[in-house]
Amino acid sequence: MPELPEVETVRAAMAAHLVGRTVAGAWTSGLRLREPLSRARVRSLAGERFTGARRRAKFLLLELSSGRTLLVHLGMTGNLVFRDGGRILHDHVVLTLDEGPPLVYADARRFGLFQVLTPRQLERSPWLRHLGVEPLSDDFDAGYLRGAARGRSRPIKSLLLDGRVVAGLGNIYACEALFGARIRPTTPAGRIGPRRAERLVEEIKAVLQRAVAKGGTTISDYLGSGAGGRFQQELAVYGRAGEGCVVCDRPLRNRAIAGRSTFYCTRCQT
DNA sequence: CCGACAACCTGACGGC
DNA sequence: TGCCGTCAGGTTGTCG
Numbered sequence: 001m002p003e004l005p006e007v008e009t010v011r012a013a014m015a016a017h018l019v020g021r022t023v024a025g026a027w028t029s030g031l032r033l034r035e036p037l038s039r040a041r042v043r044s045l046a047g048e049r050f051t052g053a054r055r056r057a058k059f060l061l062l063e064l065s066s067g068r069t070l071l072v073h074l075g076m077t078g079n080l081v082f083r084d085g086g087r088i089l090h091d092h093v094v095l096t097l098d099e100g101p102p103l104v105y106a107d108a109r110r111f112g113l114f115q116v117l118t119p120r121q122l123e124r125s126p127w128l129r130h131l132g133v134e135p136l137s138d139d140f141d142a143g144y145l146r147g148a149a150r151g152r153s154r155p156i157k158s159l160l161l162d163g164r165v166v167a168g169l170g171n172i173y174a175c176e177a178l179f180g181a182r183i184r185p186t187t188p189a190g191r192i193g194p195r196r197a198e199r200l201v202e203e204i205k206a207v208l209q210r211a212v213a214k215g216g217t218t219i220s221d222y223l224g225s226g227a228g229g230r231f232q233q234e235l236a237v238y239g240r241a242g243e244g245c246v247v248c249d250r251p252l253r254n255r256a257i258a259g260r261s262t263f264y265c266t267r268c269q270t
Numbered sequence: 271c272c273g274a275c276a277a278c279c280t281g282a283c284g285g286c
Numbered sequence: 287t288g289c290c291g292t293c294a295g296g297t298t299g300t301c302g
Contacts, residue, residue, distance in 0.1 A: 002296085006295085032278090033278095034278070075278095075279095076296055077279085107279095108279075108281065109278080109281080111278065113297095126298095152271080154271075155272095158273085163297080171295060258273065258274090259273075261294085
């Protein structure tokens with residue numbers, strides 16, 4: 001499911017297979033997603049040609065020939081796939097195209113977002129307005145992280161999950177990066193020194209890049225191939241409470257930090 | 271400022 | 287087999 005590398009994987013698929021296509025027909029279930037999905041708005045996509053596919057945090061921005069943008073978030077269970085064979089349970093938007101199989105937005109839990117926005121609406125979107133730096137960009141470095149952490153007592157894990165600071169770093173990768181950097185997730189953010197901040201930033205970028213290269217952790221069936229993301233088997237701590245640490249073999253812990261499951265090693269992470 | 275929690279939903283899984 | 291409780295990768299907002 002979708003964290004940043006998964007969204008990036010979908011974005012690449014859209015850039016490769018959707019850009020250049022024209023919408024022939026548009027259908028929606030009409031069921032409310034994170035926000036209501038207007039039937040008229042979805043229908044108005046007919047005739048649009050896709051001109052670009054970008055990503056901001058975990059949002060997909062699919063650009064249209066009219067200048068409007070399709071803003072898509074996959075939530076917890078959303079997916080954007082090319083799929084033939086008609087609608088099935090949890091399909092919420094189906095766009096038939098001038099060529100190839102239809103593009104389907106499906107989302108069981110409906111925590112996702114699917115909006116057609118004018119340039120002005122996009123610019124003012126509350127979903128995008130307060131986002132911090134992209135973790136894979138050069139703007140995200142140890143200096144930036146320490147600046148954001150300065151004087152903060154909140155756990156570093158909580159800071160990393162705060163989208164106003166780092167845009168789109170999810171729970172899995174926050175856990176993995178903190179393990180890689182050997183930092184205890186509960187460490188007060190302001191007490192991370194320059195060396196550890198450097199290491200943490202490196203680990204965040206490295207784990208994200210590795211996951212992107214492998215097609216994400218669980219989803220990558222955007223072409224209906226059914227091939228799962230190959231990163232799951234590389235997770236060192238996420239989802240492994242009670243199992244031995246890959247470094248020291250001590251049982252890994254799981255405890256909630258800022259309301260999220262947090263997996264870590266009490267010996268390796270200090 | 272910060273953590274806890276609720277809210278939005280459905281599905282998977284473990285225990286009995 | 288089935289019923290029930292618990293948990294889940296996201297994001298926003300409220301409360302204390």
